[in-house]
Amino acid sequence: MQAQNLKPGDLLQSPAGPAQITGIRLFHADGTTYDLTIGALHTFYVVAGSTPVLVHNCDLALGWRTKGTSKWASDNGFKDYINAPNDGWRTPVERQIGDPNVKLHVNMTGWTTDFEGAVRNGLTEAGGLATETEMGWIARAVSKGQRTWDSVNFYRADANGDIVPIVRPTEPVWSDFGKLAPVDSKFTMCMCDGAVDWGE
Structure with a gap:
């Protein structure tokens, strides 16, 4: 799911289990960003401030x-x-x-x-x-x-x-x-080695 589609009440996975979104706030700022890739790992947590964030490459x-x-x-x-x-x-x-x-x-x-x-x-x-x-x-x-x-x-x-x-x-x-339809992408999990299978 894209971040722009998240809404209050949605559940996200955290290291401690499911976490429910209680509110949404838009924030725009200029700043330095980094693209982090770790060897053969495709899914891992990083800590942003004191908040663990699930990352998937x-x-x-x-x-x-x-x-x-x-x-x-x-x-x-x-x-x-x-x-x-x-x-x-x-x-x-x-x-x-x-x-x-x-x-x-x-x-x-x-x-x-x-x-x-x-x-x-x-x-x-x-x-x-x-x-x-x-x-x-x-x-x-x-x-x-x-x-x-x-x-x-x-x-x-x-x-x-x-x-x-x-x-x-x-x-x-x-x-x-012309008029273009969205791509069929029901799942947001890639098929990288070690990733969860799509079940199909």
């Missing part, structure tokens, strides 16, 4: 099967579903794209179009190539507020063949793609 790699995406994902500790049999990648990838707790890493190596072209191909009835379908899901998730544009990172192979970060494309005007 998960990274999902997307990109063409034939362009080294799976090896790159493995080398960087990212999850990928490139070798899932048949269409076994579809449900977990769509749900993780809709989960704002999952960082997306898109390898654009080998693409014959830009991000917006991939989205257009992925939003067709036929769905385009698998990676284009995933880009369509990203467009749907960002346009419907399920994740932010800056939670999507982009990469491409350099002259040495190394997959390296590139400048994030300018955020598209989502309304240019």
Whole structure:
């Protein structure tokens, strides 16, 4: 669940057991923030002041099967579903794209179009190539507020063949793609190694 959707009465998990939200207050401030990742741990508590906070890190790699995406994902500790049999990648990838707790890493190596072209191909009835379908899901998730544009990172192979970060494309005007439905993301638990199974 995204923090913006929390409301008084909702229950959250704390180290001592369930904790009920009693009130909501918006707070805006400029300040330094940090992205904390701890080795192979994906879920852990940190202490903010005197309050324990549950943190969950998960990274999902997307990109063409034939362009080294799976090896790159493995080398960087990212999850990928490139070798899932048949269409076994579809449900977990769509749900993780809709989960704002999952960082997306898109390898654009080998693409014959830009991000917006991939989205257009992925939003067709036929769905385009698998990676284009995933880009369509990203467009749907960002346009419907399920994740932010800056939670999507982009990469491409350099002259040495190394997959390296590139400048994030300018955020598209989502309304240019027509009316978009949200991504099917009923669960907010990623499929990282050691994570709780979706039960499907």
